[in-house]
Amino acid sequence: MQACNTFISRHVANPMVRITPQKRQLRVAAVLVAPQIHRNVTHSLPPEKVEVFKSLEGWAKESLLPLLKPVEDCWQPTDFLPDSSKPTDEFEEEVRALRERTAGLSDEYFVVLVGDMITEEALPTYQTMINTLDGVRDETGASSSPWAVWTRTWTAEENRHGDLLGKYLYLSGRVDMRMVEKTVQYLIGSGMDPGTENNPYLGFVYTSFQERATAVSHGNTAKLAVEAGDLILARVCGKIAADEKRHERAYAAIIEQLLYLDTDSAMLAIADMMRKKITMPAHLMQDGKDPKLFEHYSSVAQRLGIYTVKDYADIVEHLVKLWRLEHLQDGLSGEGRRARDYVCGLPERMRRMQEKFEDRARKTGDSDGPNAVRFSWVFGREIKV
Numbered sequence: 001m002q003a004c005n006t007f008i009s010r011h012v013a014n015p016m017v018r019i020t021p022q023k024r025q026l027r028v029a030a031v032l033v034a035p036q037i038h039r040n041v042t043h044s045l046p047p048e049k050v051e052v053f054k055s056l057e058g059w060a061k062e063s064l065l066p067l068l069k070p071v072e073d074c075w076q077p078t079d080f081l082p083d084s085s086k087p088t089d090e091f092e093e094e095v096r097a098l099r100e101r102t103a104g105l106s107d108e109y110f111v112v113l114v115g116d117m118i119t120e121e122a123l124p125t126y127q128t129m130i131n132t133l134d135g136v137r138d139e140t141g142a143s144s145s146p147w148a149v150w151t152r153t154w155t156a157e158e159n160r161h162g163d164l165l166g167k168y169l170y171l172s173g174r175v176d177m178r179m180v181e182k183t184v185q186y187l188i189g190s191g192m193d194p195g196t197e198n199n200p201y202l203g204f205v206y207t208s209f210q211e212r213a214t215a216v217s218h219g220n221t222a223k224l225a226v227e228a229g230d231l232i233l234a235r236v237c238g239k240i241a242a243d244e245k246r247h248e249r250a251y252a253a254i255i256e257q258l259l260y261l262d263t264d265s266a267m268l269a270i271a272d273m274m275r276k277k278i279t280m281p282a283h284l285m286q287d288g289k290d291p292k293l294f295e296h297y298s299s300v301a302q303r304l305g306i307y308t309v310k311d312y313a314d315i316v317e318h319l320v321k322l323w324r325l326e327h328l329q330d331g332l333s334g335e336g337r338r339a340r341d342y343v344c345g346l347p348e349r350m351r352r353m354q355e356k357f358e359d360r361a362r363k364t365g366d367s368d369g370p371n372a373v374r375f376s377w378v379f380g381r382e383i384k385v
């Protein structure tokens with residue numbers, strides 16, 4: 001899972017900043033996609049709809065579970081790390097080589113990589129979130145229901161991501177691991193608020209989007225690692241991105257099934273999550289120093305092209321095409337048709353809004369506060385946001 005972007009997060013109103021009318025106009029557009037804490041709606045899935053998930057158990061067993069890989073076929077973090085079982089001097093040599101490779105990477109790159117790693121490390125939160133969903137939760141902790149098997153096995157695959165990135169970062173010596181570790185502890189303690197209301201229709205729309213967002217983000221960190229000459233780190237990020245893509249296929253397939261079985265509710269759920277905006281899983285991130293840490297991290301990710309507004313719009317567009325939403329007719333109520341039209345038009349609206357925003361910012365030279373902040377993760381060094 002992964003973080004969002006500057007546009008989505010950096011322009012949230014700060015009551016301490018005086019906003020000129022001109023700036024206010026700019027911010028209005030931006031706030032439309034700002035992360036938010038949702039109303040405390042719970043258990044919005046009507047009880048009878050739990051049956052939909054019961055009826056899909058056979059499908060989940062046959063079609064969903066095979067999208068996860070057997071442990072024996074999976075890569076493990078040690079495949080990409082210096083081999084600590086080797087004699088000390090050989091191990092040291094491999095660590096030295098890793099440090100030489102990472103020397104070409106900038107501090108700002110490390111800020112994004114740390115943010116990505118921290119996001120992965122809050123995995124307990126994500127497993128908890130999926131287990132809040134009615135009809136698919138793991139009722140015992142070791143349930144044999146295919147939904148529960150999926151969630152545990154998915155978690156087990158995901159667990160390798162933060163583990164690998166964390167060890168790589170530790171060995172690089174480029175980041176303040178203690179601050180990184182504190183941020184992880186804070187984040188897991190804070191949880192997340194995706195607005196999914198214990199409702200698996202909403203929950204699986206969220207995970208479909210989110211897994212693709214992470215695939216995009218890790219794919220882009222891989223590209224930048226290639227440019228900077230660290231081909232092993234590029235492979236690391238590429239391997240993680242490939243896992244995320246496989247997971248996205250699975251979650252998107254669940255929504256496909258729901259669209260087939262219960263078209264109107266599924267369409268309304270997609271629109272509901274898009275209206276709420278997909279809140280990024282690490283949106284409650286903090287390090288005890290920078291109260292706007294998530295915004296600043298997202299801003300650097302946007303500036304480096306690792307995860308941008310354009311990516312967000314592209315993901316919505318991809319899902320619209322994948323789920324063939326434009327062609328949905330049968331089974332839609334009036335509200336369902338309006339939901340369909342809203343979602344299908346969303347990518348274009350977002351792009352237009354972003355263009356307008358950038359145009360205005362260019363013309364007015366608008367700047368939202370400081371253009372450089374100190375990140376504790378890189379020993380308090382200043383990074384442009």
Ligand SMILES: [Fe+2]
Nearest residue numbers: 001211214244
């Ligand atoms: Fe993921």
Ligand SMILES: [Fe+2]
Nearest residue numbers: 001120158161
């Ligand atoms: Fe992941």
